Amino acid sequence: MSAPELLSYRLWVNGHAREVEGGRLEESLLYVLRERLGLTGTKNACEEGECGSCSVLVDGRLECSCTILAASAVGRDIVTLEGLSPGGGATALQLAFVEAGAVQCGFCTPGLVVAVTDLLARVPEPTDDEIREAISGNLCRCTGYGRIVEAVRRAARAQAAGMRTAP
Amino acid sequence: MPVAVPHDLDEVFAALEAEPEAELLAGGTDFMVETNAGRRRPRSVIALRNVGELGGWRRKGGDVVLGAGLTYREMLEPSFATLVPALAQAARTIGSPQVRNAGTLGGNLATASPAGDTLPVLQALGAGISLRRSPQEERLVTVDDLLTGPKHTSLCPGEVITSVRLPASRGMQEFLKVGPRNAMVISVASVTCIVDFASKSVRISLGSVGPFVLRAEAAEALLAERMDWEARRLPAPARDIADVVELVRSAAAPIDDQRSTATYRLHAVGVCAERAIERILRRAA
Amino acid sequence: MIVTKAPPLPRLGKSLRRPDGMAKARGVFKFSSDLDEPGMLWGHLVRSPHPAARIAEIDISPARAMAGAAAVLLAGDVPGRPTYGLNYPDQPVFASDEVRHVGEVVAAVAADHPLTARRAAEAVAVRYEVGEPVTDPEVALRAAPVHPLGNVLAEQRVVRGDVAAEGDVVVEGYYETGMQDQAFLGTEAALAVPDGQGGIDIYVATQWLHIDQDQISASLGVPHDQVRVHLAGVGGSFGAREDLSMQIPLCLLALRTGRAVKMVFGREESFLGHVHRHPARMWYRHSADRSGRLVKVEARILLDGGAYLSSSPAVLSNVACFAAGPYRVPNAFVEATCARTNNPPCGAMRGFGSVQVCVAHEAQMDRLAAALGMDPIELRRRNALRPGDDLVTGQVLEGAVPVIELLEACSSAPLPPERHWETTEPGDLALPGGSGRAAEPLRVRRGVGVALGFKNIMFSCAFDDYSVARCRLEGGRVTITTAAAEVGQGLVTLLHQIAGEVLGTDEVVLAEASTVGIGSAGSTSASRQSVMTGGAVQAACQAVADAVLAATAARVGVPRASLQLAGGRVVSDDGCVDVPVAEAGALCGECFEETVTYQHAATAELDEKGQGDAHVAFVFSAHRAVVDVDVDLGLVKVVEMTTAQDVGRVLNPLQLVGQIEGGTSQGVGFAVMEELIVEHGRVRNPSFTDYAIPTALDMPPVRIAALVQEPQPGLPFGAKGAGEPPAISSTAAVLAAVRDATGVAVNRAPVHPPDIALALAPGTRAGQGDAGVTPS
Numbered sequence A: 001m002s003a004p005e006l007l008s009y010r011l012w013v014n015g016h017a018r019e020v021e022g023g024r025l026e027e028s029l030l031y032v033l034r035e036r037l038g039l040t041g042t043k044n045a046c047e048e049g050e051c052g053s054c055s056v057l058v059d060g061r062l063e064c065s066c067t068i069l070a071a072s073a074v075g076r077d078i079v080t081l082e083g084l085s086p087g088g089g090a091t092a093l094q095l096a097f098v099e100a101g102a103v104q105c106g107f108c109t110p111g112l113v114v115a116v117t118d119l120l121a122r123v124p125e126p127t128d129d130e131i132r133e134a135i136s137g138n139l140c141r142c143t144g145y146g147r148i149v150e151a152v153r154r155a156a157r158a159q160a161a162g163m164r165t166a167p
Numbered sequence B: 001m002p003v004a005v006p007h008d009l010d011e012v013f014a015a016l017e018a019e020p021e022a023e024l025l026a027g028g029t030d031f032m033v034e035t036n037a038g039r040r041r042p043r044s045v046i047a048l049r050n051v052g053e054l055g056g057w058r059r060k061g062g063d064v065v066l067g068a069g070l071t072y073r074e075m076l077e078p079s080f081a082t083l084v085p086a087l088a089q090a091a092r093t094i095g096s097p098q099v100r101n102a103g104t105l106g107g108n109l110a111t112a113s114p115a116g117d118t119l120p121v122l123q124a125l126g127a128g129i130s131l132r133r134s135p136q137e138e139r140l141v142t143v144d145d146l147l148t149g150p151k152h153t154s155l156c157p158g159e160v161i162t163s164v165r166l167p168a169s170r171g172m173q174e175f176l177k178v179g180p181r182n183a184m185v186i187s188v189a190s191v192t193c194i195v196d197f198a199s200k201s202v203r204i205s206l207g208s209v210g211p212f213v214l215r216a217e218a219a220e221a222l223l224a225e226r227m228d229w230e231a232r233r234l235p236a237p238a239r240d241i242a243d244v245v246e247l248v249r250s251a252a253a254p255i256d257d258q259r260s261t262a263t264y265r266l267h268a269v270g271v272c273a274e275r276a277i278e279r280i281l282r283r284a285a
Numbered sequence C: 001m002i003v004t005k006a007p008p009l010p011r012l013g014k015s016l017r018r019p020d021g022m023a024k025a026r027g028v029f030k031f032s033s034d035l036d037e038p039g040m041l042w043g044h045l046v047r048s049p050h051p052a053a054r055i056a057e058i059d060i061s062p063a064r065a066m067a068g069a070a071a072v073l074l075a076g077d078v079p080g081r082p083t084y085g086l087n088y089p090d091q092p093v094f095a096s097d098e099v100r101h102v103g104e105v106v107a108a109v110a111a112d113h114p115l116t117a118r119r120a121a122e123a124v125a126v127r128y129e130v131g132e133p134v135t136d137p138e139v140a141l142r143a144a145p146v147h148p149l150g151n152v153l154a155e156q157r158v159v160r161g162d163v164a165a166e167g168d169v170v171v172e173g174y175y176e177t178g179m180q181d182q183a184f185l186g187t188e189a190a191l192a193v194p195d196g197q198g199g200i201d202i203y204v205a206t207q208w209l210h211i212d213q214d215q216i217s218a219s220l221g222v223p224h225d226q227v228r229v230h231l232a233g234v235g236g237s238f239g240a241r242e243d244l245s246m247q248i249p250l251c252l253l254a255l256r257t258g259r260a261v262k263m264v265f266g267r268e269e270s271f272l273g274h275v276h277r278h279p280a281r282m283w284y285r286h287s288a289d290r291s292g293r294l295v296k297v298e299a300r301i302l303l304d305g306g307a308y309l310s311s312s313p314a315v316l317s318n319v320a321c322f323a324a325g326p327y328r329v330p331n332a333f334v335e336a337t338c339a340r341t342n343n344p345p346c347g348a349m350r351g352f353g354s355v356q357v358c359v360a361h362e363a364q365m366d367r368l369a370a371a372l373g374m375d376p377i378e379l380r381r382r383n384a385l386r387p388g389d390d391l392v393t394g395q396v397l398e399g400a401v402p403v404i405e406l407l408e409a410c411s412s413a414p415l416p417p418e419r420h421w422e423t424t425e426p427g428d429l430a431l432p433g434g435s436g437r438a439a440e441p442l443r444v445r446r447g448v449g450v451a452l453g454f455k456n457i458m459f460s461c462a463f464d465d466y467s468v469a470r471c472r473l474e475g476g477r478v479t480i481t482t483a484a485a486e487v488g489q490g491l492v493t494l495l496h497q498i499a500g501e502v503l504g505t506d507e508v509v510l511a512e513a514s515t516v517g518i519g520s521a522g523s524t525s526a527s528r529q530s531v532m533t534g535g536a537v538q539a540a541c542q543a544v545a546d547a548v549l550a551a552t553a554a555r556v557g558v559p560r561a562s563l564q565l566a567g568g569r570v571v572s573d574d575g576c577v578d579v580p581v582a583e584a585g586a587l588c589g590e591c592f593e594e595t596v597t598y599q600h601a602a603t604a605e606l607d608e609k610g611q612g613d614a615h616v617a618f619v620f621s622a623h624r625a626v627v628d629v630d631v632d633l634g635l636v637k638v639v640e641m642t643t644a645q646d647v648g649r650v651l652n653p654l655q656l657v658g659q660i661e662g663g664t665s666q667g668v669g670f671a672v673m674e675e676l677i678v679e680h681g682r683v684r685n686p687s688f689t690d691y692a693i694p695t696a697l698d699m700p701p702v703r704i705a706a707l708v709q710e711p712q713p714g715l716p717f718g719a720k721g722a723g724e725p726p727a728i729s730s731t732a733a734v735l736a737a738v739r740d741a742t743g744v745a746v747n748r749a750p751v752h753p754p755d756i757a758l759a760l761a762p763g764t765r766a767g768q769g770d771a772g773v774t775p776s
């Protein structure tokens, strides 16, 4: 079998240009983020679009990075979990996940944090139904979702309080 | 470069001419699942996401024209949902928020899964699908022309689905989908029912109960015949609906697979048809 | 509500946050699939597509010739023991002459890119002579052996009292449970790094480091101490990581190539690459007197163990012991068998045998209540085990047996408000089927069901069960070393709390869990780690505290007897000395280190009549489920789960809630959707598309009606493990609620929509018969 053709291209990840060299055509964005760019905060639990653990924001929209062909994502604004807190610290949402007991094995957590960040940006004060529908594409096997929903409620309250007190 | 990311259709056709084997990629929600699993091995890809002409939707006379790149999320926006309610209802059931953000109408058509949820809606609305191979060559087909079998279409190599034209605000619409989970579920049976009191027409399409979406034409005819179109009701609703449902079931050709059984699909498609008709009549009254 | 019969402790009992929580939320925690090593290769396994076949020929040359392929290994390349297994090594590392199930490993490949590795694996040409698989466990008991060791993987009888006794009222039933998968999110993954001197380090997500080490070392033919197994971040386990997955082939690839090799299973491979919950067929006969007192329980239970042994004997022993449920049963006859077939191997999963029998014994109790015209809660109350009672195995229950309290708390909790469906629009997320709009509000019926369950905690049946922990106190800082696997359950938090409790400090560090320099902690299973490794850590810290006390007495020049340990402090009779132990240790200027092995009380094997004190301790649980069912379509929405649990003592309330909610959701999933469908030995749905687990819209809120805290004598802090009970009675409760809502005699987990809809549909089957399955 002949050696596969290797690709070089540039992705725009978390506000930075990242060069991919020697990439293979079939590689998903998930693979490239994790294995080529070292961004292992994005998780790989199914590569079928079913679990949401690989969630990223692409041009501001929530998508599964396993269903994105990496080499086709050139020129798009990709934000991963690592890019949610530019300072590198924890976001209020991440804190809420820990405080509320929403993290067990934590494999689903990064994807959920990205999905909920997207939700709270669109719907600052979601109802429980809205929370559950918004995270219905993020499977969690450990928690039964109770503490996760609680974490989202807390983060929404904190966000609302922050907005009210902001000048 | 084995991956082209064109910005307009002319560039798409140029890329296709240069690379006739190239595979089209839209939202990737089918394409990449197959690729990740090793069932699809593209050697060259044309990504359609940046092609402006394929995006969005617009009114055209009494119709709506949907770009092949229209996403499920866009179908859920109220301005669109009021024009084609059944499509919005179907869109809401597809996958997850992530999948709805990425997945497109064109991809659903080209994948041609018997469980493709937009397909029965498009069929019931008599959608006209535009296919193009070059700036000059355009072909207009119906859903029935396009779908030739499970995951099989009449698309020619290098042919691009560009748009889908549907009537706007046609009649009363109902879409019902049955699956074993309360979210993120592939349909085991679905029914789309459209009753248009203005044109006195009925359309009933069935998903996941055959090799492709099926129209229950005899059922449509019977319902149209029994309907008191002026009074917007059925003279003997219980019996009339039961008779129609009987014909809906006889139009279905379900199979047993890992998701459900043929017997249940047959049963469910009838229940859904009954409910769709009842709901429409309730609203019409 | 917390029912407390235990005095509070300073650190334990508080909701300390997990030490790894923020790293996980920020994505910097390293799971096994996140590891890498410069220049590493990727491994891939070649698996059998057939459930039963002879291997006629294997040609590896096309794979070897592939650019980027570095090694292809077959059975002949295994230097040591050619087989492995948790209980007994009956499973080949690589099949060489025969394959016995779909997914059995035949070869392993390493290459420079995961895609190349996969293609090279596909290029390994195996010529099979396909045989006829044995896929029915009943047939297997009479069929030609699937394996030289025969088709009976395990058998256990329980005979108690007068087996000829008979009550006035008799009910019989047949029940089935399907094959459930653990479906953890983090698929199997590991990185193996050769040390260049014949030894190897493997970083792997596992449940039990030392048993991995034993098996790897045996097959590699490499001395024990040169096989170093390190725990890498684990994305859930639930039993599926107790058996080896890729460990041996991966290490062999690394040793052969002299390079680090990583392997990550995809989701489909994960479904094929680990054991599942045993499917069960259960025939039951209960008889009672007119007042509802149980006279006799008879059961015949057949498990499908699949092709290899795994932990089938222990699962089967649980099935036999707990078959009658948490009830007083004077006479019993239970016959339990686990058959070997050409189906995928089954083994450990949360609940471990108790889940299956709970589905049956609880359905029987409801059936008996109906036959007696008695309230099912009252029937359970009358028969519930009480302190000092004995089980059908003759074992007398010691300590807490709060069955009636749990039942009462659950059944008397307020019910969720009735829905007013008249105003509900189709597509409302509260409706069964959610946004699918198929449910008709006025055709939705509500049902309520209650179930009780119980099981053993820790290893039973004379197993040498222990855990080793080391406590080191230096400069006021505590370092705890154990080989216990944190798999998500929060053991790391508890160990912090326990060490802090004994030594009076929050300055606790947990060393990496590995096989290097520390003995086994046993498996993270059987709800045992809080007790076993918790107990070992407590004992090690206690030994350090004793040493600190002695050193402090010497330092301040007082008699040793004048100092005491109290609440993590060293205090003197006269009150002059009163410092936290850790601080007192620092003041002594010494380093204190103690290594302790913790063991629970010895257990006995069951005899041929199933009698014996086989278990150390038990946990009891109760669930009440409320469901809404669209009766025409058979769509189920679980509205609420209420539970009450026997916990001994709450060590960390937040984590306990997490275990209860998570375990309950696995039970809900098993009740209404989760099933690996195996046809002719082939799994039809090895994907998250078709093996559905509950989403946030399927799993309802969990109401905790009671946590009964009655410290268990003989266990550290009196705490019982809490991982499994939530998964035991939840499934049975949901099925009972579905029966209540629909009137259909649902006798199988999971219940699928056709089982309900077709049983009720006019013109199909009779509405009140057994839905779904009849005995074969």
Ligand SMILES: Cc1cc2nc3c(=O)[nH]c(=O)nc-3n(C[C@H](O)[C@H](O)[C@H](O)COP(=O)(O)OP(=O)(O)OC[C@H]3O[C@@H](n4cnc5c(N)ncnc54)[C@H](O)[C@@H]3O)c2cc1C
Residues within 6 Å of the ligand: A048, A049, A050, A067, B023, B024, B025, B026, B027, B028, B029, B030, B031, B032, B033, B048, B068, B069, B093, B094, B095, B096, B099, B102, B103, B104, B105, B106, B107, B108, B109, B110, B111, B115, B116, B117, B118, B159, B160, B161, B162, B184, B185, B186, B187
């Ligand atoms: C988790 C998950 C859940 C899902 N649930 C559902 C569901 O409930 N119901 C449902 O119907 N589907 C579901 N799907 C399938 C999928 O989302 C849809 O079929 C989607 O519409 C595909 O569109 P896409 O843009 O992602 O297509 P892609 O994956 O990019 O492409 C799919 C196919 O269409 C071809 N193609 C794409 N655009 C064009 C075009 N313009 N002209 C010609 N060919 C084209 C591609 O070459 C490819 O063969 C699900 C998928 C996932 C991953």
Ligand code: FES
Residues within 6 Å of the ligand: A030, A043, A044, A045, A046, A047, A048, A049, A050, A051, A052, A053, A054, A055, A064, A065, A066, A067
């Ligand atoms: S890994 Fe992408 S959705 Fe599961």
Ligand code: FES
Residues within 6 Å of the ligand: A102, A103, A104, A105, A106, A107, A108, A109, A139, A140, A141, A142, A143, C185, C235, C236, C488
């Ligand atoms: S915390 Fe383990 S999968 Fe969610």
